[in-house]
Amino acid sequence: MSEPKPIESWLTDMDGVLVHEGKPIPGAEDFLRTLRESGKPFLVLTNNSMYTPRDLHARLADMGLDVPIESIWTSALATAKFLTGQRPGGTAYVLGESGLTTALHEAGYILTEREPDYVVLGETRTYSFEAITKAIRLIVDGARFIATNPDNTGPSEEGVLPATGSVAALITEATGVEPYFVGKPNPLMMREALNTLSAHSETTAMIGDRMDTDVVAGMEAGLRTFLVLTGTTTREQVDRFPYRPTKVVESIADVVAMV
Known part of the structure; x- marks a missing residue:
């Protein structure tokens, strides 16, 4: 088998990966800063449709996390884009x-x-x-x-x-x-995110905390997947699923060196 291509674009879930109960998860700030400094395109994804990207930008900023408005992709945006196409x-x-x-x-x-x-x-x-x-x-x-x-x-x-x-x-x-x-685990949301970044699935990774939404959606869209253990899915639960992430890590802090 040939070696996988370098990861050039990143998608990451928000709750359970970057934040938990209104507080940043250790390593989230370093991860976002490293992404910005690398110049690699990225999107923060959320299934929550309550807030606009501007709202979420402000909420994350209050926690000390700098995510540009244009780097936030919600299920509401994905739904609007889907309906416009239909x-x-x-x-x-x-x-x-x-x-x-x-x-x-x-x-x-x-x-x-x-x-x-x-x-x-x-x-x-x-x-x-x-x-x-x-x-x-x-x-x-x-x-x-x-x-x-x-x-x-x-x-x-x-x-x-x-x-x-x-x-x-x-x-x-x-x-x-x-x-x-429309939202995760529908791979449609991932493909629309890839289109937004002008990214290719072979060189994009998805980070999430849930096997049944983040990981399966990333897998079905052809992305490499990283499961963090700071959210919903525990290490003991991973083997219960008929599919596996590319890699299981303790938290977003372990992903920083991969950017």
Whole structure:
């Protein structure tokens, strides 16, 4: 077998890799600084659709992490790009926060409750029964069902929270319609990230903390994958999966020397 080509571009998850419960993970600042100094293109990926890249840039800066706005790629941006490719200038009924509504607005979508082309479900801390009921009725009437990501729970300082996947399951039970999930582990999000960087899969690596989203998405997109043990998946759980990352490391600090 030929030697793998050098890694020229990097994709990394955010929660569990760079930050954890509102604090930077040791080594994250060094990793980001080394990337910037190397000049290698990179994107920080997140399945969370609540925030705009500008919001996330500010939140990371408050933690001492310098990530340019243009280097943040969210499931909301991926969803907006996907819908633009499917139905340019379409209409959508949205359950989500400003990260999702802003991305759709900027993509030329009209947000409406009247006969929308799509019902688009994203992350929010204020899911309302009224809004979910409206979404169910619109889907029953023919709207296509899209969700930004399949994550069933999300982190908070108080504990886990129900996330997009859980609410999507509720809507599916009521309508019999399953959504198309755009975010990880859909390799579509990875390919769109590669296109954004003008990068090639053979020379790109993905860093994540979850086998069932980050690693499988990177693998299916043809990337080298690094699993860090500072998030969801533990070392003992790795062998339970039918696929493996390229390398398992303790934390992002162990990746710095590879940049």
